[in-house]
Every structure is written in structure tokens, then in C-alpha cells.
Amino acid sequence: MNQNATHRRPARRLAAAVTAAAALSAAMLAVGPAAAAPAPEDAPVLIGHRGAAGTAPENTIAAFKDGRASGVDFFEIDVQLSADGVPFLFHDNTPARTTNVEEVFPGREDDPITSFTWEELQQLDTGAYFSERYAGEKIPHFDAAAEIATRNTGVFIEIKSPVNSPGIEQVVADNLSEDKNWNRLLEAGKIEVLSFDETSNRRFAEIAPDVPLQQLTGTVPDAATLERYATFADSFGTNYRTLDEAGAQRVKDAGLGLGVYTVNSTEAYEQSVDLGVDRVTGDFPIQFSRYERGLKVFPQNVGVRIADSVNDVPGADLQPETGEHVILENTGNTTVDVSGWLLRDAANNILRVGEGYEIPAGGQLRVYTGPGTDAEDAYYNDGTANVLNNGGDSVALWTDSGSLQDTFAN
Template identity: 40%
Template sequence: MTTPAPWPYPFWIAHRGAGKLAPENTLAAFRRGAAQGYRMFECDAKLSADGVLFLLHDDTLDRTTNGQGIAGNQAWGALAQLDAGSWHSRAYAGEPLPTLERIARFCLRNLYGLDIEIKPTPNLEGATGQAVATLAARLWQGAAVPPLLTSFKPESLAGAQQAAPHLPRGLLLDTLWDGWLERARQLGCVAIVCNHALWDAATVAQAKAAGLRALSYTVNDEWAAQRLIDLGTDGVVTDRVDLFSPAAR
């Protein structure tokens, strides 16, 4: 059995800033999650056409902004003008897309943890991983707790590993595809972040025997959270920042 690396992160992680309570992946969402007592957040990062890292989950702008089309095909100057709040509610009208650097500085100044999901535009997997890791290494230089870099795309994690091998990485899984554990090892990962339904006693034991932490997304029900606690997992990403107290286990 491999001894896992020290784990500096809290158990509860707020999904996209504040789950559903504020427009996802905005500074307003991070502030709302922090007001609920959360001290670690998850966000999605991708590259603009001119190389600026910004927060957005989808490939396209249509669902969560007043823009249209592939987000990664547009320059940051255009993306920065978009309204990323009105889709959620009138109270957040005019909320902009934030750069990853802006969110990072907010977290650093408040000593919050950050799980950065590398969410590349198709065909930019490696480049996005390299860019995220390079920026994170610069911003968190000397910080006590580094960000956790995660992705569903092994190519993105490989890019991050190449750019900043000292930063912790986690492989995201929506299925337990053949070779997942060996691939995580090859990528130097410290964690597996699964769809919560994939974890059982055997898979948790398998991950931990390899020295990997076991995290879950997106856990929004008390029964599911309790099952994961009973399995001895190490963290959950949740939308229900209004339901789960981050001070409790």
C-alpha cells in the first residue's frame, strides 16, 4: 500500500462557487459560497482565443451568458463584455465572466482553497492544462496550500504535469473506464474525483491502496453524503451550499 500525500483541503467543496444560489463560475458565486461558510471552491477554466484563462463550464456561451457560440473562439476583450448573471436572476444582472487570475487572487487573499477543473475547448486539451498550471504556479508561489488541478481529460492533466509537476492533480471520472487507476498513476495524480455513484468499498480501497484520495461530485442529497462519509472518502463537491454545513462531516 502506498502512503497518501498530506491532504490540506477541507471535506466540503462548493461547486462552481455557490452551486445554484448564484450564477455559476462568477465572483458573485464565490462570495455567496463564502458567506455560507465554505472555504474551498470548484471552478471551470478555459482559454480565450488570445490566451486568457477565464471561468466557464460549457463549450458555448449560450446557457450562462448573453453571448453565443464557442467561447474559446473569442478574444477576452469580447468575453469580458458579456453578462454572465442575468440568466440566473435579475439580482445578478451584469455580472461579468471572471478571469481565473481574478478568482485566484480572491481565494489567496481570503485563504480559500481552489479546485480548478481544466475545461478545455476541444483540441486545446494540452495547451489549456499547461496554461492553467503555469498561471497557478506563479500565483500560488510560496502559498501554504496549492490549488488542486483536475480534469476529465488526461491530455490536460499531462499538460499541467509538464508545466508544473509540483502542483497536485486529480483525475475526474464519470465512468470507471479500463485503465483509470494506472492512468492516474502515470499522470502523478494525488486524487480521483468520481461521480459519487461510482464509489463503493472496493473502489475506495483500490484508490487508497494506490495512495490516492477519493473525492466525489456532485453530491446534493444527505443520504449520498452520508454514504460517502461512511466509505471514508476525502471530499465532496456540492451544489447544496445551503444544506451542508462545511464545518460538519
């Protein structure tokens, strides 16, 4: 097979699809009571991460519907194979973080998620961990994403941990060509397949050379490696925190499209756009959709924002009094009661504000993970495990009634 030829053909197709998707999305999108101007023509393609993992439980029907409703160009999913060969949507290698596996299958919390049969997977609740509002959400079948997607909102299909799902590349390719909903999206240019696993990507490229393909790595490699990727992939995706101007240029020099993940603040979005990225993947797609169109990003905000996340303090992260914490600031003109508000990071770690806490206009409140002495401007969660990633984290602020107020990333 001429690998360079199979690279060029889907690359042209993807470029056309991206242009069409941006135009279609801008034309039909109207979030909120009134539509603003469409997104600029040179705006990057927007992708909702794991559906819309910031506003609904990741990789669930609810998250896919949130992603679709936001008006972005694509939502992203993670596909794996069950023990009996059924393709399902789930990110982690084990069920511990996002399901009630401890209740349903005690002792199997750390078993590979791919060791469960489809029937067993359907017994797990994968929504309640996020909020009781989503209790009862089930792990979706692969095909469920295609039923929710449209010709305006397509699907980025990440083949997750393919070493744990032998044969998954063929399963995905067969579904794309044989299932009427997947085939409809594929013909509309609304599908892209991606993976961190180069071997898996190469295998998929051999099976389905006309399907746009993206290679993911955590950092931008050297020029020679990127040129190797370009023999089988059409685009390259990386962590926005590791991308710089030189890395972005290397990707472009290799003839690859450039995407970044997981962008969860407008500042990070602008930083990425300034580097010339083609695709931006984030947990809060509706916020970036609003931002691109000149709308208020957080229309329900009552004046309190996240001023800073102090992830890596001198000394131990959970040391008493001075450990890791998030700083809230009231930028409004009136005192705001923040009792019961919560801070949620991308991994669904949660910090809460205690009862009786108010932030006066212009005032701040420090919300700590670990132990300490509560004060008017400091609340301690007395946690026993650090929450914030020292190398950078994203945090969202929610009221006690579930209203999203702000996001922050560092």
C-alpha cells in the same frame, strides 16, 4: 522524469494541506447568528462546485464569494482560453445556456466559447440567467478567483475541455508560479488542479509536478487504469451516483485520494461519507458546512420539502397528465402558500408553481413539467422539453422571494 516520484511528493503535500485546511476552516467558520461545534476531524474536505452554483450563477464572482462565505475548504472553477489567449472562467463549451449571447451576438449561440475574444466575452451577461439579482455579472478572468480565495478557502482548478484551449496547461502553471495571489495560495497548499482529460493531466504533471493533481472520470475504472492514474495524479474524482464500495476500495488500493461530485442532498452526502470519500463537491456548500457542524441545514424552511422527483415515468416524459414531475410535501402544522415558488435543477432548468396554490399541513402538490389538467394537488407547466434527467437529478426548492427551502437528489 520519474513519474512515480513526482506523484508521491505532491501527494504528501496535499495530505498535509487537507488536514490543515479542515482545521482552519473549522476554527474560523461561523455561518448564521451563532457558531456550532466545528466539523468532525474525519469530515471530508468540502468544495463549492463552480463557486456555489446552487445559490449564485456558476463561475461568477458572486458564486466565488458565496463559496468563500460558506466556510468550505475550497471552491471549484473551470478555466478555458479565449480566442486571443486570455484565461477565463466558464464551464460550458458554448455560451448559450448561461449568457445573453443571443442579444449581444445573434447567431453565435452555439459557437465555441473559446472562439470569443476576451473583449467579446466581457460584453456577455452571465448572471441574469440565474436571477435578475445577478444581472450584470461578467465572465471572470482566471486571476479573479485567486483574489477572492484565502488561506482558509482555496481553489480547485478544473482545466475544462483542454482540446479547445491549446496550451492552457502552461498558462495555468505559469500563473500559479508567477502571479502573487496564485503563488500565495499554492504555497499555502490551497490549490488543486483537475481534469477529465488524462492527456491534459499528464501534460500538467510534467510542467508542474509539485501541484496536487486530480483525475476525473464519470465512473471508477478497473484497478489497472487507477494504477496508471497514480503515476501522475494524487487523487481521483467521480460521480457519486456511480460509486460503490468496491469502486471506492479500488481507488484507495491505488493510493489515490477519493472525491465525489456533485452532491446536493444530505442523504447523498452521508452515502458518500459512508464510502470513505476524502472530498465532497456540491452546489450548496453552505448547507453541507452547516450539516457538518450540527446546524439546521435550511434555517429558513417553512415546512415544505421536496418529497420526491419522478424523473423517469412509464411512457413519454412529457405525456399529458402523468409525465415527469416533482412532489412537494408540507411537513409543518399550517397551510403554506407556494404560489410562484420554483424548482431549479443543476442545469438551471426551472419548474414553477402557479398562482393560488396552497399546500395544507400533511398535504402534497405535484409539479409537472408537461401538460395536464390543473387540480388542487397538481400543477402543470405545459413545458415542451423534459427537464429532469432520467438517470438522476438534483433539484432545489425556492420561494417566490428567493429563500432556499430544500434540496433533493436521486
